Amino acid sequence: MSEKKVVIIGYGTGGMTAAAYVKNYCRECKVIVFEKRPYPIYHPCSLPDVISGYLKPEDIIEKEPMTPGLEFYVSTTVTRIDRDNKKVYYKGPNGEGEVEYDNLVLAMGSIPWAPGPLKKALELNNIYTLKTPEDAVAIRTKALNSKTAVVVGAGAIGIETALALHELGLEVYLIEALKEVLPGALDPDVGKIAHRIIEEHGVKVFVESPVSSITESNGKLVVEVKEEKIEADFVVMATGMKPNTQLAAEAGLELNERGFIKVDDYLRTSDPDIYAVGDLIVTKDYVTGKPTVSMLATPAFHQGRIAGLNIAGYEKKYPGTLAPFILQLENLAVGGVGLTKTRAEKMGLKVKAMRIQAWDKPHFMPDAEKAYIKIVYDPSDGRILGGQVACKRCNASKYVDLLSALIRNRATVEDLVYTETSYMPRVSEVYSPLFVVGESILRRLKKI
């Protein structure tokens, strides 16, 4: 059997998983990985825990690749893809080189992004982005010598960073341009609940507040928001990520209008020998079948699996993503999966939604609280299209994952009512909040 060369560029969740599946499912494959970091991989979702000190940077860095037997290059950047000759050119600690490929996997992930007017601010002193363990250490070091911080952007990373900084004793401002925190991920009504919980921690939250400028003044930064000027020792820009697709663009691969790589159901790019997975692709929404972008580790993992199996000779379609997400700390738990109402309406879909509040644990337990659950559904047949949850200490990941399983199975709200859930007062009520919202919807649909 002749050897098959598989080159993987980038060893985040997507690249790591693709490498593992090719290695484990293809005997004749040789897997070569290029990673620009000086170590194979780190765990980006734990960066806020490094800022707070809950974890040390070395806890979240892996010194060895996750799969043995890979040809692995660290501190090495791929500089060019030559599709005609099926070669990649790279530059590493030992100089430049080139390597041929039979299949190539693009998994270079994403890079921090700031909206136009703030791009320049990224060059100021004491402005940080949070993408790497080194960033987290720099922010922590600065925070330990500071009193006031501004976090711009109230997505998951922004919220976690703000809470971590607040835990370190800083006065923290969290500023969001859009209507509510976690825009995109949650509908504004559920975002508002998360917003209130974050404020209860002591973080000052401003929504609908685009930052108009960030300037330096006497060693401080001044963040201008609407009529207000906030002075801070430093600023963290958590305004989002953009796909790291310059290399792909230069190679002439098809991108969408926002610069994400287009892939087919097998996760092949416009060049069928080249696959792409993770943050840098535009993929398929499981519910609608429409293109979507989801810069989350869960879909990157599943995409890496599918691409790896396809390279190994299986023919597997990627079914699309429901993008389940969770932000769960000691006193804040929010999550969602599938379509939000906002997104469905933007797509012109006729959906309905119901939001309820119900006990996460029985009311008599000392740590009992009510969880907010919102379900987006198709009123014509009761099919569940999406769900959101917000609470302080409830088991949000349980609700999100159960909804993910149900939506994948094209289940209806009736299934929320008839799914039996485990009961023990220490962890759950005899009927889940999902039962409560399901029954409320059934009643509204006159289907009880």
Place this chain on the structure above:
Amino acid sequence: MSEKKVVIIGYGTGGMTAAAYVKNYCRECKVIVFEKRPYPIYHPCSLPDVISGYLKPEDIIEKEPMTPGLEFYVSTTVTRIDRDNKKVYYKGPNGEGEVEYDNLVLAMGSIPWAPGPLKKALELNNIYTLKTPEDAVAIRTKALNSKTAVVVGAGAIGIETALALHELGLEVYLIEALKEVLPGALDPDVGKIAHRIIEEHGVKVFVESPVSSITESNGKLVVEVKEEKIEADFVVMATGMKPNTQLAAEAGLELNERGFIKVDDYLRTSDPDIYAVGDLIVTKDYVTGKPTVSMLATPAFHQGRIAGLNIAGYEKKYPGTLAPFILQLENLAVGGVGLTKTRAEKMGLKVKAMRIQAWDKPHFMPDAEKAYIKIVYDPSDGRILGGQVACKRCNASKYVDLLSALIRNRATVEDLVYTETSYMPRVSEVYSPLFVVGESILRRLKKI
């Protein structure tokens, strides 16, 4: 509209839920509830928390019925059902009485049971059963003045009681006649994992150890197990419950050979005007459609709902139960749903099972641990038939509930692989243990 009289005997989970649904969904119904306790309801699953002192007895007692507008009799026993004249006779604090019914709901629950040779021991001093808050208080009071206790029966109640007593500083022996702890609920291989965790707490566990006698000697109790004699200050008999169906038997309703009331898909007894719900019925297993008994609050709740809706004029079938259960404390989490392998094989079904160990949270988290997951499946089509989980601090209820939803949807192990789950290092790994076991089974079935 003429009034319809609905009489409910017993206000546990099943009776309470039936009462709520009749009241809320039937305008012309008058709901009369008879409860022999001096208060409407308590939360039996929290009794071990009363023994340990985590909760006070008053925390788990409800002084008012859970639904307003019921005609409610406490401290009142129904002494006879006259089916011919559709009347029940009762005896309460104000003497005897009778009331007519259009529909009757039997929800008298269960009463502690001990196997033949130990029945007599129940009459000794310092032998306890655990069914009511008063029992829990008596056990706690005794425990606070004792050094050694024996718990007979390692079902959920026995295990929780043993751990609660151990928390109070006692030397505790937990004795089980069958092969492993949680017999029936778990396969022995998963039971053995729970067994080891319970022993790590410091409880002494004996399995395959039927108690041959319990006798008194110098104010102590002597429990004889195999060749051993264990001396203890007191003994808790957690050897199970039997259905409280004397009244139903006297009324001539059909019972099965073990004394459970038979019901049809609408939860009607052999008398179509009389419904029965909860611990005292033999119901349907969702997976096999065969008769099953499950003395758990979750199915009692769903049965109460169905019976209540049917009395209110809806025609709802009870789909059967998957009997999801969970036992989740600070350092012990076990659970299960659907068929065990043991049970499937007893029924002559050709099933396969796979048990794996996989990270509940990422390996780098300080509180990370691996969860044991076992899946029982149909090898002909990969359909999931049951699942079990055991670990110390993992999110067992999440796995059990997700499996419950999948089994209800007749899903296959492929769904375990393709269900996207939410990721955040504080609560979950990027791929769930359910993914890991699902993929292992797919590989074995050569379906990857």
